[in-house]
Amino acid sequence: MSAPRTELDGKRIAVIAAHPDDEILGCGGTIARHIAAGATVNVLIVAEGVTSRTPQRQPKEHVSNLQHLASSAQVAHQIVGTSQLTLLDFPDNRLDSVDFLDIVKAVETFIEATAPDTVYTHFPHDLNIDHRLVSEAVQTACRPQPGSGIRKILFFEVPSSTGWRMAGPAASFAPNYFIDIEATLKKKLEALAAYSQEMRPWPHARSLEASEHLARWRGASVGTSAAEAYVLGQYLA
Numbered sequence: 001m002s003a004p005r006t007e008l009d010g011k012r013i014a015v016i017a018a019h020p021d022d023e024i025l026g027c028g029g030t031i032a033r034h035i036a037a038g039a040t041v042n043v044l045i046v047a048e049g050v051t052s053r054t055p056q057r058q059p060k061e062h063v064s065n066l067q068h069l070a071s072s073a074q075v076a077h078q079i080v081g082t083s084q085l086t087l088l089d090f091p092d093n094r095l096d097s098v099d100f101l102d103i104v105k106a107v108e109t110f111i112e113a114t115a116p117d118t119v120y121t122h123f124p125h126d127l128n129i130d131h132r133l134v135s136e137a138v139q140t141a142c143r144p145q146p147g148s149g150i151r152k153i154l155f156f157e158v159p160s161s162t163g164w165r166m167a168g169p170a171a172s173f174a175p176n177y178f179i180d181i182e183a184t185l186k187k188k189l190e191a192l193a194a195y196s197q198e199m200r201p202w203p204h205a206r207s208l209e210a211s212e213h214l215a216r217w218r219g220a221s222v223g224t225s226a227a228e229a230y231v232l233g234q235y236l237a
Helices: 022-034 059-080 101-116 129-141 186-192 208-221
Strands: 012-019 038-047 084-090 119-120 151-157 177-180 227-235
Touching: 012 022, 012 101, 012 129, 022 038, 022 059, 022 119, 022 151, 022 177, 022 186, 022 227, 038 101, 038 129, 059 084, 059 186, 084 101, 119 129, 129 151, 129 208, 177 208, 186 208, 208 227
Parallel strands: 012 038, 012 119, 038 084, 119 151
Antiparallel strands: 151 227, 177 227
C-alpha cells in the first residue's frame, strides 16, 4: 500500500453542485483531503433535490422530505469536514424553467463571498439537465477576467448521470486529472451513507458499492488504491 498523500494544491476551495449528494458522489474524498491539508472548503448546492419526484412542483407537500435532506447534507459535510455548506432552493430537475441569469447570479454571489482559488463542479455534458446548467453557470461566473483569483476549475463525474449519457454529439467523460483518495475513501462512503434516502441498492450506479468500485477503478487506472477522476477545465500556473 502506498503512503497516504496529504498535500494538495489550493487553499480556498469551492464546490458547486446541483443537488444534495452530487458533491459527495463527485468529490467527497477530495473535499476530505483538502480539509486534511488545511484548506478551507465551501460548498454550494443550487437545487433543493426533492420536488421533481411528483408531476408538479409542490414544495409545501415536501416540507418533511426537504428538511430531512437538508439535515442529511449537514451530517454528510460534518463527516468530510466542510468549512461551510450553503443550500439554495432552486427547483429540482427544473433549472431549465428558471432564468439562467438567476443561476449565474447565485453562483457569482457565492464566488464573490468565498474567493476560491480552486473550483469543482459538474461535467458539462452530464445527462441531468440541472448538472449541465450548473456547470455552465459556474463557467460563466468564473470566466477568466483580469484580477480573478481562480487558478483551477475541475469537472467531476456523478454516477447515475455522467455515465448514463448515451453516444452522441456531446463529449464523453474522459478524465485527465486524478486525486488520490486512498486515505479519505472511508469518509466519502460514510458521508454517502448519511444520504441514505438518495442512495440505491446494489447494483444501481448510485449505490455505496458502486461508489467504492468506481473509486477503486479510478485509482487502479493511475496506480493507487482509490481515486476520484476529473476533467481539467482550466488551469493557470
